[in-house]
Amino acid sequence: MGNIFGKKKQQSRVTEQDKAVLQLKQQRDQLKQYQKKIHLQLGKERELAKQLLKDGKKEKAKLLVKKKRYQEQLLEKTDKQLDNLEMMVNDIEFAQVEMKVVEGLKVGNECLKKMHQMMxxxxxxxxxxxxxxxxxxxxxxxxxxxxxxxxxxxxxxxxxxxxxxxxxxxEGIQLPDVPADKLPEVEAEKRAREKERQKEMVMAS
Structure with missing residues (x-):
């Protein structure tokens, strides 16, 4: 019970403009339904007038045609009313778009002002x-x-x-240590030394 009564009522997002647009669209739909009904009735009365003429009831057929003419004039008026309703709906919806644009510009200007205050x-x-x-x-x-x-x-x-x-x-490059062991002699160096020894022995003899 406490949770039910403790809930906050959510704020409706439907604006007065939205309500006005909805009401205008409902009136538009009602007019269209009325037009549809009149068109069906006119078709039936036309067929009835034909039948009355066939039966020789010219005065009744004439009266029925007059009624049909009056209803057609009503249809012309409803057409104009529908045009006015459509135009009004479009104007309100466009005004809503303009309001959103203005609100966006307002927020942008506030941001620019804050940035200018900072720097x-x-x-x-x-x-x-x-x-x-x-x-x-x-x-x-x-x-x-x-x-x-x-x-x-x-x-x-x-x-x-x-x-x-x-x-x-x-400091950045460390050289490797010099090896202490004697390097092996190359074969060519051995031969050269051997020839040198032989030459020295010949000269000595």
Whole structure:
């Protein structure tokens, strides 16, 4: 019980414009039903007028034709009313679309205002000025350094850079240890040494 009475009533999303459109469409449908009924009745009365003429009842047939003519005039009026209803429905629906567009523009303008408050034109100009001043200050330092250093200073700077580069390379690349074992002699070297020994023995004898 408590949960039933405790529920909040959901707010209806149906607007007054929606209700007006619905009412106009209902009136339109009623007029169409009326027209359909009149058309059926006119067809029957036309056939009845033919039968009355065949039976020789000309006055009754004439009266029936007059009634038919009056109903046809009513149909013409309902056609105009239907056109007015359709135009009114279209106008209201288009106005609803325009309202949504206006609401969207309103939300967009509010967002732009908030963004402008976060970053005003003065803030942008100040940041640009600070950036420009920083660039100019760096240029001044570069010009001062370029004018105060002699060629000897420039050479010393380059030499220090080379030393730093070499030290970095040495620290980054480790050379393998030199092997302690004697390398095996190549066959060609053995033959050359053998010939040298034979030559020395011949000269000595």
């Amino acid at each position: 005003s034109i003065e803030d942008v100009e100040r940041i640009m000025d600070e950036t420009r001043e920083g660039i100019e200050y760096q240029n001044e330092i570069d010009e001062l350094l370029a004018g105060s250093l002699t060629q000897e200073d420039e050479d010393a700077v380059l030499a220090e850079l080379d030393a730093i580069t070499q030290q970095t390379e040495e």
